[in-house]
Amino acid sequence: MRVPQVAYCADGLVPAVIQDRIDGRVVMVAYMDAEALAATVSTGEVHFHSRSRDRLWRKGETSGNVLRLVALATDCDGDALLVTVDAVGPTCHRGTRSCFDEEGASAERSSQGFAWLETLWTTIAARAETRPEGSYTAGLIAGGVDAVGRKVTEEATEVLLAAKDDAAAEGLGTDRSSTRAALAGEAGDLLYHALVLLAERGVLPAAVIETLRSRHQA
Numbered sequence: 001m002r003v004p005q006v007a008y009c010a011d012g013l014v015p016a017v018i019q020d021r022i023d024g025r026v027v028m029v030a031y032m033d034a035e036a037l038a039a040t041v042s043t044g045e046v047h048f049h050s051r052s053r054d055r056l057w058r059k060g061e062t063s064g065n066v067l068r069l070v071a072l073a074t075d076c077d078g079d080a081l082l083v084t085v086d087a088v089g090p091t092c093h094r095g096t097r098s099c100f101d102e103e104g105a106s107a108e109r110s111s112q113g114f115a116w117l118e119t120l121w122t123t124i125a126a127r128a129e130t131r132p133e134g135s136y137t138a139g140l141i142a143g144g145v146d147a148v149g150r151k152v153t154e155e156a157t158e159v160l161l162a163a164k165d166d167a168a169a170e171g172l173g174t175d176r177s178s179t180r181a182a183l184a185g186e187a188g189d190l191l192y193h194a195l196v197l198l199a200e201r202g203v204l205p206a207a208v209i210e211t212l213r214s215r216h217q218a
Contacts, residue, residue: 001072003038004037004078005074005078006074006078006079007078008034014031014037015031016080017081018083020085020086022086023112023114026100027097027100028100030048033049035049035056036057041069045060045067046069063089064089065087068086068088070084071084072084120192120195121195121205123137128141141199145201151196152190155190158186159189162182162186
């Protein structure tokens, strides 16, 4: 990962917004200088400039609650950083997950990471638009509703079979790690192919979300 071009303030600092990779939640805001930014990129662990101690500070250097770098981006003017991370433990010194949480809030991540589906949908929509040669998604869409629909039906059956295998393992009291992984994998395949079917039909996932929201409110 390269160190981005940054327009530092007169004091040599730039605000850094720290965002959890899993659900996009902002967990803290701090400041970096050139030294902290370079250390972040070179080590893969987020560093800041401590204004109170006037020195380089590696997040988690005493608590162990480090922030592992996933991605870096600057805003349109280059005078703010968005730092995407995998957070190890609670980010706030109070023991909460986010510095914006109320005192005593749980440090556990409550989100299931559905925000990442936006990335998957963006890729699927791009494949539907550009139809690149060799793309599995583009090939499916080119086959029309029947081709994609068959895959949705097949994957739904695979999900049922995987769920039954996991239930059998549970009944026998055996290790379920492999059956649970298989169920997660088949459910992922079903979700992906359902999104491809929406793309083939030109239906946005937002319409599905709105339907679920209205049903929930009812």
